[in-house]
Amino acid sequence: MPILSIIIWLTILGGVLVLFVGDQRCRPVALAVSVLAFLFSLPLFFGFDRSTAALQFVEHVAWLPSFSINYSLGVDGISAPLILLTTFINIIVVISAWEVIKDRPAMYLASFQIMTGFMVGVFAAADAILFYVFFEATLLPMFLIIGIWGGPRRVYATIKFFLYTFLGSVFMLVALIYLYSEAGSFDIQTFHKLPLGANAQTLIFFAFLIAFAVKIPMWPVHTWLPDAHVEAPTAGSAVLAAIMLKMGGYGFLRFSLPIVPDASLQLAWLMILLSLIAVVYIGFVALAQSDMKKLIAYSSISHMGFVTLGMFIMFGIMANTQGSADISHAVLGLEGAMVQMISHGFISAAMFLCVGVVYDRMHSRMISDYGGVVNTMPVFAAFMVFFAMANAGLPGTSGFVGEFMVIIASFKANFWFAFLAATTLILGAAYTLWMIKRVIFGEVANDNVAALTDVNGREKLMLAMLAIMVLFFGLWPQPMVDLMHSSISNLVAHATVSKL
Amino acid sequence: MDNLGLATPEIFLLCAICVILIGDLYVREDQRPLAYLLAQVSLIGTLLLTWSIAPEIGSATAFGGSFVMDQMSVVCKTWILAVSIGVFLYSRDYINSRNITNGEYYTLALCGVLGMMIMVSSSTMLTLYLGLELLSLSLYALVALNRKDVRSSEAAMKYFVLGALASGALLYGISMIYGATGSLHFDAISNALATDADSTAAVFGLAFLVVGIGFKFGAAPFHMWVPDVYEGAPTSVTLYISSAPKIAAFALAMRFLVDGLENAHSNWQGMLIILSVMSIVLGNVIAIAQVSIKRMLAYSTISHVGFILLGILSGSEQGYSASMFYAITYAFTSMGAFGIILAMDRVGADVQLLTDLRGLFRRNPVYAAVMMLLLVSMAGVPPTVGFYAKLAVLSAVVQADLVWLAVVAVIFSVVGAFYYLRVIKYMFFDEPAETQPVLAAFDVKVGLSINGAAILLFGVFPGLIMAACVAAFSG
Numbered sequence: 001m002p003i004l005s006i007i008i009w010l011t012i013l014g015g016v017l018v019l020f021v022g023d024q025r026c027r028p029v030a031l032a033v034s035v036l037a038f039l040f041s042l043p044l045f046f047g048f049d050r051s052t053a054a055l056q057f058v059e060h061v062a063w064l065p066s067f068s069i070n071y072s073l074g075v076d077g078i079s080a081p082l083i084l085l086t087t088f089i090n091i092i093v094v095i096s097a098w099e100v101i102k103d104r105p106a107m108y109l110a111s112f113q114i115m116t117g118f119m120v121g122v123f124a125a126a127d128a129i130l131f132y133v134f135f136e137a138t139l140l141p142m143f144l145i146i147g148i149w150g151g152p153r154r155v156y157a158t159i160k161f162f163l164y165t166f167l168g169s170v171f172m173l174v175a176l177i178y179l180y181s182e183a184g185s186f187d188i189q190t191f192h193k194l195p196l197g198a199n200a201q202t203l204i205f206f207a208f209l210i211a212f213a214v215k216i217p218m219w220p221v222h223t224w225l226p227d228a229h230v231e232a233p234t235a236g237s238a239v240l241a242a243i244m245l246k247m248g249g250y251g252f253l254r255f256s257l258p259i260v261p262d263a264s265l266q267l268a269w270l271m272i273l274l275s276l277i278a279v280v281y282i283g284f285v286a287l288a289q290s291d292m293k294k295l296i297a298y299s300s301i302s303h304m305g306f307v308t309l310g311m312f313i314m315f316g317i318m319a320n321t322q323g324s325a326d327i328s329h330a331v332l333g334l335e336g337a338m339v340q341m342i343s344h345g346f347i348s349a350a351m352f353l354c355v356g357v358v359y360d361r362m363h364s365r366m367i368s369d370y371g372g373v374v375n376t377m378p379v380f381a382a383f384m385v386f387f388a389m390a391n392a393g394l395p396g397t398s399g400f401v402g403e404f405m406v407i408i409a410s411f412k413a414n415f416w417f418a419f420l421a422a423t424t425l426i427l428g429a430a431y432t433l434w435m436i437k438r439v440i441f442g443e444v445a446n447d448n449v450a451a452l453t454d455v456n457g458r459e460k461l462m463l464a465m466l467a468i469m470v471l472f473f474g475l476w477p478q479p480m481v482d483l484m485h486s487s488i489s490n491l492v493a494h495a496t497v498s499k500l
Numbered sequence: 501m502d503n504l505g506l507a508t509p510e511i512f513l514l515c516a517i518c519v520i521l522i523g524d525l526y527v528r529e530d531q532r533p534l535a536y537l538l539a540q541v542s543l544i545g546t547l548l549l550t551w552s553i554a555p556e557i558g559s560a561t562a563f564g565g566s567f568v569m570d571q572m573s574v575v576c577k578t579w580i581l582a583v584s585i586g587v588f589l590y591s592r593d594y595i596n597s598r599n600i601t602n603g604e605y606y607t608l609a610l611c612g613v614l615g616m617m618i619m620v621s622s623s624t625m626l627t628l629y630l631g632l633e634l635l636s637l638s639l640y641a642l643v644a645l646n647r648k649d650v651r652s653s654e655a656a657m658k659y660f661v662l663g664a665l666a667s668g669a670l671l672y673g674i675s676m677i678y679g680a681t682g683s684l685h686f687d688a689i690s691n692a693l694a695t696d697a698d699s700t701a702a703v704f705g706l707a708f709l710v711v712g713i714g715f716k717f718g719a720a721p722f723h724m725w726v727p728d729v730y731e732g733a734p735t736s737v738t739l740y741i742s743s744a745p746k747i748a749a750f751a752l753a754m755r756f757l758v759d760g761l762e763n764a765h766s767n768w769q770g771m772l773i774i775l776s777v778m779s780i781v782l783g784n785v786i787a788i789a790q791v792s793i794k795r796m797l798a799y800s801t802i803s804h805v806g807f808i809l810l811g812i813l814s815g816s817e818q819g820y821s822a823s824m825f826y827a828i829t830y831a832f833t834s835m836g837a838f839g840i841i842l843a844m845d846r847v848g849a850d851v852q853l854l855t856d857l858r859g860l861f862r863r864n865p866v867y868a869a870v871m872m873l874l875l876v877s878m879a880g881v882p883p884t885v886g887f888y889a890k891l892a893v894l895s896a897v898v899q900a901d902l903v904w905l906a907v908v909a910v911i912f913s914v915v916g917a918f919y920y921l922r923v924i925k926y927m928f929f930d931e932p933a934e935t936q937p938v939l940a941a942f943d944v945k946v947g948l949s950i951n952g953a954a955i956l957l958f959g960v961f962p963g964l965i966m967a968a969c970v971a972a973f974s975g
Binding site: 063064065066067129132133134136137139140143144147148154155159162163166167170171173174177178180181 | 888
């Protein structure tokens, strides 16, 4: 059964259906579509062969023969967890929008369903142009979501978001066309095996870097993210943080590392430097925020710094273990990056939804407008404190696992890398808990807070679903690591062999 | 007069034009739609005739080798006719409501179509020139059709003076090439240049040819007429100028530069690089500053022309088919965009400014969605057809070892994305100034919906057009 195609087209066509059933009946239809899509993605976990790094669930249809572009899909241990994350978050999105969105709800839910189809396509594509098509196609629904349902500065934020990502990805397009002219095919696996000269590798590396650095985002091309996050509606922020950022990280793993390994090795210092700046500097920036959504946005950038650090630290580790065939620490770093991506998907989505819950009641995101929320919303306060702890990397939550793996791997490369990276445990705790202290705890700050009502069943459901995932992977990350282990090991083995 | 049958579509169209021209004198005021119906019928008839005589493979010539029917001409004619049918459909209500004389509009427009078909099928320089002049003269008259409008007359005057100058340059170039090679036939020119492509007379003539082609395309730095004509002409005429003639201009360039002067490729490649870079840069940057939607689309056209030239200058079959794909898809994208503007247009409430599109989503969500697709396609964002047009052209450019050119092109296409997004912003994010819903005739609505759906359909299955474009240049 072509499971990947079913997930992609079920959500896209389902989204069109949602649009057509109208504002009255769109909610149950959207829910049904999202749940079905999630159920269809479950075989990617249970039916996944963990012993091989080869692509699975492969589909292959000729699409544009004159350019040897194929509709070819397939997943490995890197993309399977991300697809599962995408379809899972999609359900949460529908629940979160249930009664909150009153203006054109059908169009809102349809945009998210269609976008989910595109995002699954990004992770499932085995053809570079198919990847690019899905990668770019996600921009349009998000552009509309931020532009129509966003906050006061939504137009500025959404155009900035679109142009930043578009600018980044067109360079990738030129690089892909160049690779095609060398390889004679747009197949990503063929690109992996393609020998390339040092100059070409460097140029291609930078083309990919611009595309993925903007997307993930890395310092200093991160500035679109706080704007987009702040202005987007709650679910938009959640999807941006939980999934769209991961498309950048996925791009590094799928394109940069295996296609241009020598340039990645050469420029690993730059990547590590930028990652550490993101972790430390952006951590401090987050500390200074007075807007909750902005604070979480900056915290996302800082966490993504960990992801890129985990990916490129492997070159530092391999340099230290010259001659030995032991790649286990490099694998640990990369797996840490992957675990961090998945875990951040749950936690950041949860944090944005928490802000959304109070925003729906108070229509303010400013920390100073809150205080003592625990007194009127005890259940909500419990959830928010839990997710904040996870965001700060408390052991027992999934936030801890990835960070810990990356820090351990960093030690094998350089003590100071690990030291700087570990400051996130302090900074992350500082900005998250300080926000919690000001928003949740203390005396009831004003009449508005006193009038708050606690979370209803719908909100409880969506927060509980996320809390279970955070706790589960925090206590027992092994299923997730098993899923990706073969692919990551294969990637490290591949990327440490020179293509020159 | 061997092989007269190859020109059956053109002969049929010419007869139909005469019938409409004379018949229009005898119909009463209340029978005006007749000219429209006859025009559409003659276009459809021409289209069917074209298909019926299309050679399976290869090419056939007539009129002593001055008229050719090959794969390229079949594809180009098909799309010129199909786009013209759409153009007439979208123009109809505008023309009726503006008291623009029906018979004259359709007669002149059909003459233009005939000129384009002759251009596409010509295999000597003189036939090509004749076709081009037939098109140009029809266009000058069409722009001035609304003769009470000062801006319309001014635009026509400007267009005519500059156009005559360009035609002169083209003719001068033709005479130089003739002097250098001793023939007007493209085959003979090509053979003569095979041994001596760098003779001074040939290069000198080539420069003038490129000037003429650049002008007819509207490529920078010969683009000055484009914004004024787009803005001054009645919108239905702007719609006409912006669509099918782009395919004809592509054929013009292909016939001259590839059929005739391919051996001088190294000479004209550099010239076209200058034209295309200037067009892409100027078109996209200046479009940002426009407040009039017709001027904005005019500058956007200039930038797209730059992309069409990119494919031609790469000098490979792949590049030619990419350019053809680009020209065809751009023609029906541009047609849709002006179609939406025409559908919104009311007597007394012209759509002139970008802000006139404000809140279109509230007034008619279907049109807003179609317009969004068209604009996104122009910006080159997948999954619309415009993306594949850009992909094909860029891929040809990269394979010709001109990676830097591809990088320049994509950077400025991002600049271009900004002004397309701004229009989407007006349509979707802003509230309308007037709440009156936008209504249009049923067939126009269907036409526009098909137009928008085609952008997506060919975006998901680009092979449908691409296969024909590739076949037109292989072997």
